[in-house]
Amino acid sequence: MAEIVIKNLRKEFGSFTAVKSSSFTVEDGEFFMLLGPSGCGKTTTLRMIAGLELPTSGEIWIDGEEVAQKPASQRDIAFVFQMFALYPHLSVRKNISYPLVSQGMPKAQVAAKVAEVARILGIEHLLDKGVSGLSGGDRQRVALGRAIVRKPAAFMMDEPLGALDAEFREHMAEELRALHDRMKATTVYVTHDQLEAMQMGDKIVVMNHGVIEQFGRPQEIYDKPATMFVAEFIGSPPMNFLRFEGHVRPGNDHVRLGSVDLRVPVQHEDAGGQLVFGVRPEHVTLDDHASYRGRVIASEYLGTTQIITLDTPNGPLKARVPSGRVVNPGETTGLLFTPEKVTLFDEAHGRALKSALHDEGGARG
Amino acid sequence: MSAYSVTAPSRRSKLVAGALVLLYTVITLLPLLWIISTGFKTGPDSIAYPPKVFFSPSLEGYVNLFTSRTRATNEQLAEMPPPANWVDEIVRRRNEVITGPSRFGERFMNSVIIGFGSTFLSIFLGTLAAYAFSRFRVPLKDDLMFFILSTRMMPPIAVAIPIFLMFRGLGLSDTHLGMILLYTGVNISLAVWLLKGFIDEIPREYEEAALIDGYTRFQAFRKVVLPQAATGIASTAIFCLIFAWNEYAFAVLLTSGNAQTAPPFIPTIIGVGGQDWPAVAAGATLFLLPVMVFTILLRKHLLRGITFGAVRK
Numbered sequence: 001m002a003e004i005v006i007k008n009l010r011k012e013f014g015s016f017t018a019v020k021s022s023s024f025t026v027e028d029g030e031f032f033m034l035l036g037p038s039g040c041g042k043t044t045t046l047r048m049i050a051g052l053e054l055p056t057s058g059e060i061w062i063d064g065e066e067v068a069q070k071p072a073s074q075r076d077i078a079f080v081f082q083m084f085a086l087y088p089h090l091s092v093r094k095n096i097s098y099p100l101v102s103q104g105m106p107k108a109q110v111a112a113k114v115a116e117v118a119r120i121l122g123i124e125h126l127l128d129k130g131v132s133g134l135s136g137g138d139r140q141r142v143a144l145g146r147a148i149v150r151k152p153a154a155f156m157m158d159e160p161l162g163a164l165d166a167e168f169r170e171h172m173a174e175e176l177r178a179l180h181d182r183m184k185a186t187t188v189y190v191t192h193d194q195l196e197a198m199q200m201g202d203k204i205v206v207m208n209h210g211v212i213e214q215f216g217r218p219q220e221i222y223d224k225p226a227t228m229f230v231a232e233f234i235g236s237p238p239m240n241f242l243r244f245e246g247h248v249r250p251g252n253d254h255v256r257l258g259s260v261d262l263r264v265p266v267q268h269e270d271a272g273g274q275l276v277f278g279v280r281p282e283h284v285t286l287d288d289h290a291s292y293r294g295r296v297i298a299s300e301y302l303g304t305t306q307i308i309t310l311d312t313p314n315g316p317l318k319a320r321v322p323s324g325r326v327v328n329p330g331e332t333t334g335l336l337f338t339p340e341k342v343t344l345f346d347e348a349h350g351r352a353l354k355s356a357l358h359d360e361g362g363a364r365g
Numbered sequence: 366m367s368a369y370s371v372t373a374p375s376r377r378s379k380l381v382a383g384a385l386v387l388l389y390t391v392i393t394l395l396p397l398l399w400i401i402s403t404g405f406k407t408g409p410d411s412i413a414y415p416p417k418v419f420f421s422p423s424l425e426g427y428v429n430l431f432t433s434r435t436r437a438t439n440e441q442l443a444e445m446p447p448p449a450n451w452v453d454e455i456v457r458r459r460n461e462v463i464t465g466p467s468r469f470g471e472r473f474m475n476s477v478i479i480g481f482g483s484t485f486l487s488i489f490l491g492t493l494a495a496y497a498f499s500r501f502r503v504p505l506k507d508d509l510m511f512f513i514l515s516t517r518m519m520p521p522i523a524v525a526i527p528i529f530l531m532f533r534g535l536g537l538s539d540t541h542l543g544m545i546l547l548y549t550g551v552n553i554s555l556a557v558w559l560l561k562g563f564i565d566e567i568p569r570e571y572e573e574a575a576l577i578d579g580y581t582r583f584q585a586f587r588k589v590v591l592p593q594a595a596t597g598i599a600s601t602a603i604f605c606l607i608f609a610w611n612e613y614a615f616a617v618l619l620t621s622g623n624a625q626t627a628p629p630f631i632p633t634i635i636g637v638g639g640q641d642w643p644a645v646a647a648g649a650t651l652f653l654l655p656v657m658v659f660t661i662l663l664r665k666h667l668l669r670g671i672t673f674g675a676v677r678k
Binding site: 077084086088089098150 | 568571574576577578581582584592593
């Protein structure tokens with residue numbers, strides 16, 4: 001069990017910088033998600049923590065020890081690969097016992113540990129089989145077994161559910177989270193799937209182009225996105241952006257889009273020029289009496305809710321409304337936005353403007 | 366039914382296919398049969414015209430292959446003690462006596478030492494080089510790989526004279542070491558290229574998993590990569606052995622009394638009074654065996670090796 005501290009971590013491949021000066025802390029026992037689109041540097045970060053890549057510069061502290069330039073074998077870390085990476089020439093039992101054999105553990109003890117792990121994961125009946133005949137889920141269970149059998153300081157997981165079927169992924173995600181809750185081991189988990197990150201993570205780091213965009217609990221990241229990238233990347237459909245020209249000053253609680261005044265959380269910053277009014281689809285309500293208006297283009301039925309796409313003077317917008325509501329394409333309707341959930345962005349920098357939303361306990365998290 | 370056939374082949378197409386395969390088999394195996402049967406003929410039978418298909422088999426050829434003999438008159442033979450064994454008997458029937466063993470055994474051993482030695486060295490160096498090229502960021506990797514390949518762009522015998530001179534200068538002429546180095550030099554480019562392809566196919570994650578599990582890079586190579594690459598290593602080894610085993614031109618040029626291999630030796634087997642065809646055929650038959658056995662033993666790997674990497678998973 002260990003705390004992992006990353007300080008100014010940087011990785012260059014030739015002229016390409018994969019990770020630009022990342023810093024974050026994974027607390028002991030945390031289930032920590034590295035989230036981002038492919039090529040954002042999340043896997044490189046994970047591989048540097050594990051010791052499979054050496055950083056160009058920066059520090060990695062695992063359990064109070066600086067390990068940035070140490071080989072993987074000396075870091076006491078387990079790694080679960082997307083493609084499982086089970087040794088194909090060995091049986092399930094041998095695969096799981098491999099890390100113990102490398103430590104020179106006596107045979108009887110190895111057998112006992114392997115049996116215990118197999119019981120935890122429910123794969124006792126597979127122990128003497130070869131790994132090539134196993135299903136994807138069973139392979140990943142064996143890979144997990146190989147990871148947990150050593151009781152390492154921390155687990156690194158690189159999209160471990162990415163190679164599984166969609167329906168099975170859900171089930172495996174629950175299993176993984178339950179396993180983590182039981183073992184309380186520090187886990188760093190890489191994924192590009194925002195739902196997976198929200199569902200499983202205690203904390204999320206959102207990365208893009210080698211830069212950490214935001215770092216926080218899932219609710220914080222969803223409710224208070226720090227950048228337009230995060231606001232767009234998290235949530236399905238993503239946050240709506242209504243672009244407008246204007247100016248805000250500390251203390252303002254209104255912005256003017258065209259001829260309509262819209263309420264926003266009390267602003268703390270002075271900003272002007274191209275601004276963005278960000279609101280999540282579920283914080284948009286259709287109300288014929290509202291003065292901000294949009295024309296309905298399409299609706300998608302999703303069971304309990306439906307997603308309405310509208311055209312507004314400030315760009316397209318999606319609203320999530322109860323599916324019982326009848327909305328016809330072509331009709332114009334008024335739109336209300338839940339004021340305390342709105343985020344304003346400075347478009348030039350793609351950054352959220354500080355407001356009451358970000359006050360400690362200000363917005364309901 | 367084979368998993369690949371869409372419909373079962375008709376009886377007629379099976380017959381045609383069978384006949385074609387049979388014809389091809391006969392054409393390819395006939396010379397082999399000829400050599401093997403000649404090895405069991407007597408001298409007169411081996412040069413009989415028309416060729417004898419049915420003959421009474423004799424071990425004369427094999428006896429001659431392994432012995433040196435001299436002619437003896439009937440009087441001389443009569444004075445000698447009775448033949449000690451069946452070998453003596455066969456020889457005396459033709460008015461000859463054994464004076465000692467021939468050099469075939471030695472030459473055959475030279476072939477074994479040089480063939481397997483150079484195969485082992487090519488595979489050993491080739492695997493390490495291929496692993497490095499496959500896994501590490503080697504500066505000028507593509508140029509180096511091309512350079513290695515370029516050593517095979519002309520027939521090796523084209524540089525026979527420089528090599529002859531170099532070997533003489535270095536004292537490598539007619540030595541086992543010299544021939545092993547030479548055949549390794551010729552084979553290594555093939556070995557590196559083939560093996561790099563096989564190792565490229567092995568996902569890096571296996572080694573990375575082993576590194577994480579507490580093994581050093583070399584242990585990971587030995588315990589994870591090597592077993593995975595066994596197929597590729599086996600098929601590469603066959604290719605290397607076949608070349609080194611069959612090589613004739615350099616062996617003629619660079620070896621004589623000490624390190625001569627079987628290929629230049631076999632045609633020089635002269636019997637008492639003329640070319641001894643049964644002995645030559647017997648030598649050729651024995652010479653065929655090791656590579657044949659080696660290839661048959663590894664044929665599963667060879668087949669997999671040839672198609673390996675042809676399909677991207």
